[in-house]
Amino acid sequence: MPSVLEVRGLTKKYSEGDSQVKALDNVSFSVEQGEFVLIVGSSGSGKSTLLNMIGLLDSPTRGKVFIDGMDTSKLDDNQISSFRNKKLGFIFQFSNLLNDLTVLENVLLPRQIAGSDDTARKEAVELLRTVGLEDQLHKRTNKISGGQAQRVAIARGLITHPSIVLADEPTGNLDSVTSENIVKLMKSMAKKLNQTFIIVTHDRQHFGHADRVVTIRDGRAVDETFDETFDETFDETFEDTLEVAT
Amino acid sequence: MDYRLRLAKRMLFNKKSSLIGAVLAVMIGILVIHVNFVIFQGLFDAIVRDISDYRNGDILVTDEADFIDKSDLSLASWFERIPYVEATTPRLSSTAEINMTKNGSLIEENRIPIVGVDPFRDVRASTVHQTIADGTYVFSRNSIVLGSNVAENLGNAQVGDSLKVLVVDRWGEDQIRRFTVSGIAKSPGGQGFDYTAVIHIDTLRDMMSRHGDTGSFMVKLNDPSKAFEVKEFFLAAFPNDDFVAETIEESAEEQLAGFRSGIAMINMIGYFGMMSSAFAIVTIQMMLVNGKTREIGIMRSIGAKRKDILIIFIFQGMIIGAIGAGVGTAAGLGYTFYAKETKMSFNNSLPLEVSYNWEKITQTALMAFILAIIASLYPSYRATRLLPVEVMRNA
Numbered sequence: 251m252p253s254v255l256e257v258r259g260l261t262k263k264y265s266e267g268d269s270q271v272k273a274l275d276n277v278s279f280s281v282e283q284g285e286f287v288l289i290v291g292s293s294g295s296g297k298s299t300l301l302n303m304i305g306l307l308d309s310p311t312r313g314k315v316f317i318d319g320m321d322t323s324k325l326d327d328n329q330i331s332s333f334r335n336k337k338l339g340f341i342f343q344f345s346n347l348l349n350d351l352t353v354l355e356n357v358l359l360p361r362q363i364a365g366s367d368d369t370a371r372k373e374a375v376e377l378l379r380t381v382g383l384e385d386q387l388h389k390r391t392n393k394i395s396g397g398q399a400q401r402v403a404i405a406r407g408l409i410t411h412p413s414i415v416l417a418d419e420p421t422g423n424l425d426s427v428t429s430e431n432i433v434k435l436m437k438s439m440a441k442k443l444n445q446t447f448i449i450v451t452h453d454r455q456h457f458g459h460a461d462r463v464v465t466i467r468d469g470r471a472v473d474e475t476f477d478e479t480f481d482e483t484f485d486e487t488f489e490d491t492l493e494v495a496t
Numbered sequence: 497m498d499y500r501l502r503l504a505k506r507m508l509f510n511k512k513s514s515l516i517g518a519v520l521a522v523m524i525g526i527l528v529i530h531v532n533f534v535i536f537q538g539l540f541d542a543i544v545r546d547i548s549d550y551r552n553g554d555i556l557v558t559d560e561a562d563f564i565d566k567s568d569l570s571l572a573s574w575f576e577r578i579p580y581v582e583a584t585t586p587r588l589s590s591t592a593e594i595n596m597t598k599n600g601s602l603i604e605e606n607r608i609p610i611v612g613v614d615p616f617r618d619v620r621a622s623t624v625h626q627t628i629a630d631g632t633y634v635f636s637r638n639s640i641v642l643g644s645n646v647a648e649n650l651g652n653a654q655v656g657d658s659l660k661v662l663v664v665d666r667w668g669e670d671q672i673r674r675f676t677v678s679g680i681a682k683s684p685g686g687q688g689f690d691y692t693a694v695i696h697i698d699t700l701r702d703m704m705s706r707h708g709d710t711g712s713f714m715v716k717l718n719d720p721s722k723a724f725e726v727k728e729f730f731l732a733a734f735p736n737d738d739f740v741a742e743t744i745e746e747s748a749e750e751q752l753a754g755f756r757s758g759i760a761m762i763n764m765i766g767y768f769g770m771m772s773s774a775f776a777i778v779t780i781q782m783m784l785v786n787g788k789t790r791e792i793g794i795m796r797s798i799g800a801k802r803k804d805i806l807i808i809f810i811f812q813g814m815i816i817g818a819i820g821a822g823v824g825t826a827a828g829l830g831y832t833f834y835a836k837e838t839k840m841s842f843n844n845s846l847p848l849e850v851s852y853n854w855e856k857i858t859q860t861a862l863m864a865f866i867l868a869i870i871a872s873l874y875p876s877y878r879a880t881r882l883l884p885v886e887v888m889r890n891a
Contacts, residue, residue, distance in 0.1 A: 302885050305797070307884050327802065328801050328802075331796070331799050331800065331801040331802075332799065332801070334797065334798065335799020335800075336799070340797050340798060342794075346790070346794045346797075347794075348503070348791050348794060348795075350503060350506035350507050350510050350791070351506065355499075355502075359499065359795075359798065360798045360799055363499070363798065363804065410799075
């Protein structure tokens with residue numbers, strides 16, 4: 251099966267004063283069509299940076315990202331925008347919908363950016379029905395709950411039939427029941443549409459849904475399968491993070 | 497509807513205070529220009545109107561050799577055969593010394609401008625007779641109308657008073673006649689004959705020994721826009737005479753030149769005011785862009801190009817410009833309507849000659865609209881420079 255995504259030697263360095271910080275260090279892996287992949291790691295491990303590179307929102311210091319066999323480093327700004335629009339779907343932690351638009355308009359937006367077509371509206375309504383929001387079509391997105399907003403974001407991420415849907419902590423802002431429902435929904439959509447999902451998460455309860463787990467530790471991809479040792483270090487770091495947060 | 501226009505509209509209308517602020521900025525810019533136009537152009541036009549109505553007509557005919565020796569009857573008839581001509585009247589001017597005895601004391605006034613008029617023709621071609629505040633206009637050879645200032649200087653001369661007028665004739669001899677005051681003329685703003693005495697033209701001809709001579713012809717048209725055409729036609733019809741014919745713009749140029757440059761300066765101040773409105777729009781649009789960085793980041797991350805973001809904020813500038821131009825023009829027209837209907841004047845001065853200059857109104861609205869778009873260019877450009885990854889990180 252051909253790779254939808256291939257990440258080769260991805261390195262990202264940031265300058266912090268006089269010193270340089272390596273957010274990603276020579277990360278390589280590939281994802282196949284229809285896979286449901288989780289990228290996990292503790293806070294500051296570089297997983298969101300990795301997702302931004304895959305999503306062409308940020309450029310690597312070194313290394314390359316191939317999507318559908320295309321070397322994305324060769325694209326200019328306009329081509330990157332078109333590429334993001336057509337090949338990638340995004341789901342963010344805080345759903346990041348446009349509050350000036352209704353639920354339906356938010357879902358339609360990526361298709362309208364691509365150049366509107368007659369089927370877009372019908373497909374958007376169908377997608378919203380699939381995610382259980384057929385009765386919320388014309389509501390402003392600031393009038394719906396966090397779980398509903400994430401469902402809208404999922405529908406928006408799928409409307410352009412992208413090669414990959416990228417989700418950055420999609421359940422980070424939701425309670426555990428809603429989180430579970432959202433991940434289940436994404437999993438079912440992945441299965442139904444043979445859609446590739448790459449999800450960055452902290453949440454261990456979702457590991458069971460994954461076809462594959464890519465673990466990032468200190469900017470490196472440690473293991474592409476479930477990492478037993480990660481579980482312990484993850485627990486410690488996660489507890490630390492929670493403590494700091496509270 | 498294009499999604500960018502819809503988004504621009506929603507973003508703007510959901511930030512009502514910014515929208516109102518920006519629209520007010522455009523509106524005030526336009527209103528200042530309208531108010532300036534109504535007042536200063538209105539004053540200018542009022543002066544032109546009064547010079548035309550009281551003194552020069554739409555065309556003023558004189559002679560290079562000081563006096564027109566053609567029969568006033570034949571010349572007036574010639575003009576009045578032209579369909580555009582409403583009326584023609586001859587005038588003769590000189591200066592006089594006037595004295596009268598009031599309450600037992602003799603009061604003398606020197607160098608009073610005196611105008612001789614044909615009472616029958618003058619009331620058709622001029623509106624001086626409408627400025628008679630007391631009494632009647634000149635109606636007989638020994639009646640005199642005094643301007644209000646002349647009457648005041650003569651110890652408050654009144655209708656029915658008798659006075660003596662001295663004019664030096666063409667041979668240098670003093671010619672004295674006695675007149676009875678038939679009326680006192682007072683015009684708003686003093687543009688009429690407030691500083692002048694008016695008598696019958698034939699009496700003045702007698703006193704000046706200028707029988708059959710006329711100083712000028714005042715030609716009033718029913719369509720003032722045809723003045724140049726009529727003037728050219730007249731000059732072409734009398735090529736061998738030394739006539740000088742001038743339209744009101746030409747004959748009053750000396751009086752109006754200073755005023756005209758004043759208006760140009762005031763207009764310039766108005767347009768500078770509009771430029772300040774543009775700066776206000778830049779500030780408000782920058783605030784809008786800063787308040788919408790999250791939305792810009794989302795748009796960029798789901799595939800919107802820099803061009804799309806630019807268009808959204810330019811659309812916002814267009815919406816601000818269109819609403820501002822509409823509201824500003826409506827407010828300006830409202831003010832113009834009020835000024836016209838109330839015959840607005842300041843300190844009992846001459847009433848403004850208010851007109852709807854549609855060309856200028858359209859030009860002002862269009863300029864405000866274009867300025868609002870230009871003012872939105874920089875904030876729009878700034879919006880396109882936002883990096884989605886930075887915006888999403890800070891959102």
